[in-house]
Amino acid sequence: MQANEAIGAYTLLRIERGGLEPGSPGQFFMLEAPGRLLPRPMSLCLAPAGELAFLVDPIGPGTRALCALRSGDAIRVFGPLGNGFDLDVERPLLVAGGIGVAPMPYLAETLGRGSALLGFRSPRHAEAAVLLPGAEVVVEPRLVTELLPDDPGDVLACGPEPMLEAVRARAPHAQLAWEAPMACGYGACYGCVVEHEGRLQRLCVAGPVLRGGL
Amino acid sequence: MQANEAIGAYTLLRIERGGLEPGSPGQFFMLEAPGRLLPRPMSLCLAPAGELAFLVDPIGPGTRALCALRSGDAIRVFGPLGNGFDLDVERPLLVAGGIGVAPMPYLAETLGRGSALLGFRSPRHAEAAVLLPGAEVVVEPRLVTELLPDDPGDVLACGPEPMLEAVRARAPHAQLAWEAPMACGYGACYGCVVEHEGRLQRLCVAGPVLRGGL
Amino acid sequence: MTVPILNASGCLDALTAAEVAQTLDVFVTKTVTPLPREGNPPPRIAETELGMLNSIGLQNPGIEAFLDDTLPRLARLGVPLWVSVGGFSVQDYAQLCTLLSGREEVTTIELNLSCPNVDEAPETAAEIVAAAREATPKTLYAKLSPATWDIAETARAVADAGADGLSLVNTIRGLALAPTTLEPTLERGAGGYSGPALRPIALACVYACATAVDLPIVGMGGVSSGRHAVALVAAGASAVALGTVLFAEPFAARRVRVEMTEAAVALGYPSAAALRGKAHKSATFANLSAL
Amino acid sequence: MTVPILNASGCLDALTAAEVAQTLDVFVTKTVTPLPREGNPPPRIAETELGMLNSIGLQNPGIEAFLDDTLPRLARLGVPLWVSVGGFSVQDYAQLCTLLSGREEVTTIELNLSCPNVDEAPETAAEIVAAAREATPKTLYAKLSPATWDIAETARAVADAGADGLSLVNTIRGLALAPTTLEPTLERGAGGYSGPALRPIALACVYACATAVDLPIVGMGGVSSGRHAVALVAAGASAVALGTVLFAEPFAARRVRVEMTEAAVALGYPSAAALRGKAHKSATFANLSAL
Ligand SMILES: Cc1cc2nc3c(=O)[nH]c(=O)nc-3n(C[C@H](O)[C@H](O)[C@H](O)COP(=O)(O)OP(=O)(O)OC[C@H]3O[C@@H](n4cnc5c(N)ncnc54)[C@H](O)[C@@H]3O)c2cc1C
């Protein structure tokens, strides 16, 4: 652990990279949550030299334990895992809701272009927009999908399920990063299944980024 | 918790008395051992005004957790429990081995007279003798029972089982404070039984001080 | 309507702790057998990382001394009394129930069909309940073990045999070894595992039995807070019993009672009793029997 | 002589984690059934305070796809392969064993007689083992549930029916409720409880079966350190399997292997294998079968 830094309602967790590769945007890591039996999946948010940074929303015991880490604490980190975004796109448009903003900074940096739309549930949550300079930001009751242009181009999105469904309705070929409870993150437990292409598939192996969606 | 103070190999745990009575010498309290499911029995060692003090030998997880307490920490304490020493004696002689010294300071203070013999397994353990000024002290390989006079008077003893057996061989009417693993300390679990007067009895209810012994 | 709090059988002796017993809505005795029993040799309790083990082995004075000496003294406490009984054959249980029938101090008989520390009666739980039912008009609770493939099946069988309620669950067999000697920490080897680790197991048993039968259930297993108690009630229990927690905190019932109401109110219910069965999706779960 | 480390069935997919599988002495497949299975609806994993619950429900491609596609790919890993099989009747198990008999990639068949998340075959464990024994000359391990009153009795029955070894234990049924909704955290309600809380239960089962039968035992249940593994070996296991710990620490086998030897040496034994059975007082415990 290098440092924990509050960014509005979220916490940016910066970890020494050690021997780990950052992987590609949309991939995730399993982070040991101190005091809990199972690790927690976290998308890579930023990859500064020698570091991996994660943006964490403290919604339960595991994420709260991660946000309570202090500089010098050691945790086990495993990854990168899963399939990230396909970067071979013409007109990328990044769309994120809430903590779905987490993978966007690394994605924007890697793509080197494209605009971004972000939606948050409160101004305090919206402070995380500093991680994505130039993004257009809305706060509830306005929804991020209201900002989608008629021809949205190549949408790369992450956020809560209802948001992803709404994005897909508008952009059927969007790349969507989904969530599911995960015990292992590497295909071992069969816990993270989602219905995709008509059958139950492990999201950690088949996703988390899927085209067309669940 | 008021303070924790090292006394040789042992730790003196000083706790605010709150509403608790100190009870009589040889009685014990159940002390919450932080992080453990079950409390641990501890003899009252000293009863300074407004405090209860216990002498703890860190031999396992529970006693180590007690010794690691810091000033300001709160633990649950229940007692006084069990039957202490009968103080109606003519020529009291206090005999203790190792952590068996724990109840002796409070006993000596309450009796206001009598001499004491203490045995320890190392000079570091023997530092606990400061709690009982004027006591005669031996360190292994010498044994405390070697110090017993031919006519020992009214022996009140506490220590490991082999020591108590040896004391009883020399002083059949001695009052002996025994030990057994205890889950509750107040007769609820039937876990602490010892064979006494030909049947299995709960040491926490029938003892811990028994005449004649197990 | 409230959710009564009992002690778990074998986890409190009201004669050495009257004040503790008086914090309870019901006092349940340690299991009584026809003849006096010394129990198993010590050590017979040991802590594990996440629970405790015991191999007490039903130490008790036997039914005769219990009726003559213990029961009159218990009756003076002013707390409703349940008597837990155990035996090694159908006849044992029937005899115990017959002897207790005449005693008005006793409101309910709990049939301990599940002690992991003694030999079991050769008959099935249902056969024992049927014999007990013949022997007494008193309210009969059947205490079941979680160490069974399908506890709902046993619940249905004892309900059909005439049980008036279920006590769920007893301990499950566990073992620990001393780290330095590798010998079992209990003289007898294995013992009954109780405490926090048992909680999800107990909850699953209550949930399954509440679906299977329409009997009141006393839920127990690792309860140490109002939230734990509320979960058992939501799973279908109408009362909860405290066991291992009483060793660390004799007056836990007072705290749990307050916390239970607080937890219920925080969840939007007027009382803990009001959320009974709410863990079940089925709407048929409305008509639940009270204790 | 060493103590082999396996994965627990269902806790590792060697095809998505070849390097992890290669840290093991044996790779055990997730349970394969005659027909493909999608498993239970999600959510089907949940953490509890002291363990985890799963209700996967044996998701697998079915024996045909397994033999055609999965098995050849597993064989390329260079790790000895055990195949876990499960079914809903004696015929299912017999058929699976027959089909696997011709496949030299498979060293051992583990009969999963104990999945808490699917309906059980109506026949007894011994009947299934007997049918499997008829169907195959391969080494047969019977995987038993801790949810039984007397596991030693089942162990004797499956030994008599021809089992070559025991895998102990599977998960036990457990339930947790979401704190705010009071709904079960798993869609299916109850699930299999695994992890640290299971350790004393698993240890008691291994200890009891090691006394009852002279078969090698793979011990599992909450193992996450060398000391846990050594305890199972002292109780009578000749091998240990890692389950839940692999989710948090995929390469745990390497650490546990080193710690196991360190723990044995610290206790004065030349190796972990040398302390097998040492928790038992009986001297008749000298002739133990190896895996
Ligand atoms: C591939 C992947 C990448 C992820 N990346 C990130 C990330 O970068 N940053 C981040 O903060 N989180 C991320 N998550 C979500 C994160 O893993 C979960 O929030 C975390 O595991 C919850 O653990 P907990 O112990 O704090 O709460 P739990 O006890 O597991 O959950 C607490 C409560 O919140 C509910 N819940 C669970 N997950 C969510 C959710 N995502 N939103 C709202 N409610 C939820 C649960 O049902 C429960 O009621 C990711 C998830 C996946 C699958």
Ligand SMILES: Cc1cc2nc3c(=O)[nH]c(=O)nc-3n(C[C@H](O)[C@H](O)[C@H](O)COP(=O)(O)OP(=O)(O)OC[C@H]3O[C@@H](n4cnc5c(N)ncnc54)[C@H](O)[C@@H]3O)c2cc1C
């Ligand atoms: C009535 C009574 C009064 C007591 N008063 C005191 C006191 O004033 N001060 C004090 O330090 N202790 C006292 N003890 C002993 C103390 O309660 C135990 O040492 C303690 O419970 C051990 O807990 P643990 O978790 O540290 O070790 P455990 O894990 O319980 O034990 C660690 C190891 O030590 C062994 N062991 C247990 N007890 C002892 C012992 N007494 N001596 C040597 N080995 C042991 C165990 O078998 C085990 O192998 C008293 C005990 C009783 C019954």
Ligand SMILES: Cc1cc2nc3c(=O)[nH]c(=O)nc-3n(C[C@H](O)[C@H](O)[C@H](O)COP(=O)(O)O)c2cc1C
């Ligand atoms: C020390 C001890 C003794 C017990 N004795 C009995 C008993 O005599 N009869 C009985 O039915 N259950 C007995 N039990 C089981 C408890 O009543 C209860 O079912 C079990 O401990 C689970 O609850 P808990 O986790 O809250 O302790 C005993 C449990 C313990 C720990």
Ligand SMILES: Cc1cc2nc3c(=O)[nH]c(=O)nc-3n(C[C@H](O)[C@H](O)[C@H](O)COP(=O)(O)O)c2cc1C
């Ligand atoms: C997610 C999950 C899936 C499992 N699937 C199977 C299975 O398919 N077949 C089987 O025999 N056991 C299965 N098990 C049980 C394990 O093999 C093992 O017996 C149990 O988890 C106890 O070990 P542990 O506490 O180390 O996890 C599964 C366990 C888990 C946690």
Ligand code: FES
């Ligand atoms: S999280 Fe375990 S298989 Fe996906």
Ligand code: FES
């Ligand atoms: S310690 Fe529980 S009865 Fe004595």
